[in-house]
Amino acid sequence: MNEKNLLYEGKAKRLFKTDDPRKLRVEYLDQATALNGVRKDMIKGKASLNNQITAIVFEQLKQEGIQNHFIEILSKHEQLVEALEIIPLEVVVRNVSAGSFAKRLAVPEGQQLEFPILEFYYKEDRLDDPIINEDHIKLLKIATEQEIRMIKDEARKVNEALIELFNKIEIRLIDFKIEFGRRPDGTILLADEVTPDTCRLWDEKSNDYLDKDVYRKNLGEIVPVYQEVLDRLEKNFNQK
Ligand code: ADP
Ligand code: UDP
Secondary structure, eight states: OOGGGEEEEOSSEEEEEOSSTTEEEEEEOSEEEETTTTEEEEOTTHHHHHHHHHHHHHHHHHHTTOOBSEEEEEETTEEEEEOOEEOSEEEEEEEEOOHHHHHHHTOOTTOEEEEEEEEEEEOOGGGTOOEEOHHHHHHTTSSOHHHHHHHHHHHHHHHHHHHHHHHHTTEEEEEEEEEEEEOTTSOEEEESOOSTTTEEEEETTTOOBOSTHHHHTTOSOSHHHHHHHHHHHHHHHOOO
């Protein structure tokens, strides 16, 4: 492996430069973390599952008219993406109460929300990714008012498309986190990943977790669970 082109090593992925400055190679890692990296485990097989899941999801989103950074799969655990300047926001959309929302606002876990809730978190590990509002985003010059509007509109479209996509494979989309980046011309594009690491996915019939909560809550092995999500996606969306 050519490590000299390594741009960034994160908790779940590594980014490498390519010969084309407009493109990056993303390598998914066999690693799971929780509590902002405090808990960390090597999980064989996770990289390839998340790489393939996110590739199918991004491809489907493209077909629904939602542009994103995904270009192509390079290997089981690597993909090529458009190089972007990531906006340091974790954009969370919620359809059902769970996780930090359920805890912070005492809304019972599993309660359907009347309308999708959008939240912003400042992607800054030193501060433990605090929740922030639009005034904070403008004040800290993380994004302009116009960019915030675009991000909100796009996040809601992503939610609609993902609800439908997961519905086709008998999964309820509870909530998810996405990221956006700027192209050199300033346009904003959906980036990063859409996987069971970044979404809460409940089996429609059993309500079983098909996501990282299995790891967060120590409920068993995540590889068979992520494999189930990939199998259903492959069966439905007919990818090779
Ligand atoms: P973390 O940084 O939270 O540990 P990861 O291990 O997933 O997360 O690292 C991947 C990093 O790559 C993230 O910081 C993410 O913002 C960034 N990233 C995702 N897509 C792109 C892209 N298209 N261009 C540049 N950076 C990206
Ligand atoms: N999420 C994520 N990365 C984070 C924090 C949250 O992908 O750093 C996802 C998480 O998987 C869930 C959604 O965002 O689908 C909402 O997470 P929540 O705020 O409930 O946080 P948590 O319960 O993970 O602390």
